[in-house]
Amino acid sequence: MLRLSFLFLLCSMLCPLPALAASPGTVEASPVGSIPPYQARLGRTQPVVAVVSHNAGTELSDFVVPYGILSRSGAAEVWALAPAAGPIVLHPTLKVEAQATLAQFDQRFPQGADYVIVPAVTKPDEPALLDWLKSQAGKGATIVSICDGALVVAQAGLFKGYRATGHWATQAQREKDFPDTVWLRDVRYVADRSRISSAGVSAAIPLSLALVEAIAGPARAAAVATEVGVKSWDSRHDSHRFRLGFGLYLTGALNYLFSRQQDIGLPVSPGVDEIALALSADAFSRTYRSRAYAVAATPGSVRTRHGLTLLPDRVRGTGEAPARVMADDRQTPSVQALDRTLQEIGTLYGADTARLVAVQLEYPWQP
Incomplete structure (x- = not known):
């Protein structure tokens, strides 16, 4: 889903928002079930x-x-x-x-x-x-x-x-x-x-x-x-748990209208985890208070861990620096970076803004 617009927030203000579910606990992997096993074809390995x-x-x-x-x-x-x-x-x-x-x-x-x-x-x-x-x-x-x-x-x-x-x-x-x-x-x-x-x-x-x-x-x-x-x-x-009720509408409107957007720098270098980078950048850029940028140490493209060619937005030490530069944390598992980012958003901008982001991402999360 592309970034929800302020107009969408306005149109959604009357939709009730029950509490978000907690992240799922440990369960056994489901059988392939509804996704059929791959059947090799065309002589491919x-x-x-x-x-x-x-x-x-x-x-x-x-x-x-x-x-x-x-x-x-x-x-x-x-x-x-x-x-x-x-x-x-x-x-x-x-x-x-x-x-x-x-x-x-x-x-x-x-x-x-x-x-x-x-x-x-x-x-x-x-x-x-x-x-x-x-x-x-x-x-x-x-x-x-x-x-x-x-x-x-x-x-x-x-x-x-x-x-x-x-x-x-x-x-x-x-x-x-x-x-x-x-x-x-x-x-x-x-x-x-x-x-x-x-x-x-x-x-x-x-x-x-x-x-x-x-x-x-x-x-x-x-x-x-x-x-x-x-x-x-x-x-x-x-x-049904994912809706923008009046409270989150108000949070989005106040963020959009009255908050100065903060630049968040996400350091990138060869081998950067593209999954963690994407989830963190996506979340930070949906707060209506911040936007994430990829910041490299040197000019030029950066090859991610699995071969994507990333085009950094900024180079450290040149031009206008982001207002806040996050740590280059490669120890956190890829998907857990999203939970970490939502917690950071909650610390910076409040729990309601973190919930606003989680609803946009349709992510079952709570502070």
């Missing part, structure tokens, strides 16, 4: 996964989290794609470069991908992207939407006659615009034949682990989950 984007605007965590988790698993050949060469502008912050264009990917893999992961983008009706998705589906790829990537897949007509889900905030819009799809609530992810979809932003985490489980089995998924700091990746969820 492992599946090819294409994580697509739109150069002009793609939701940061929707794009980076699946790329990072699947790459870390070693279970698939993962590609970060865009319609055109050059930077991908991520929202609400950061920029990366595509590893290949859609056309270049087609030249390398004329038989198509095994999985295509579709994040939320600023132009869900982009013809080039929609045509490419239709082509990939026609070649037998399983289409996977993250958050409001569901709007892109639905625009392509690829959810017609399927069950699917998406970010809580667009449930009514999806039901109105795409009545030929059964839009489910209260589920982190759902698979219906060759279509898989997830709820808002942070649901990319359990969905990505479920894909690892489908591809490489529960033992590998459990190992990756431990490495990134996740205890459970089943599909249980209560989407």
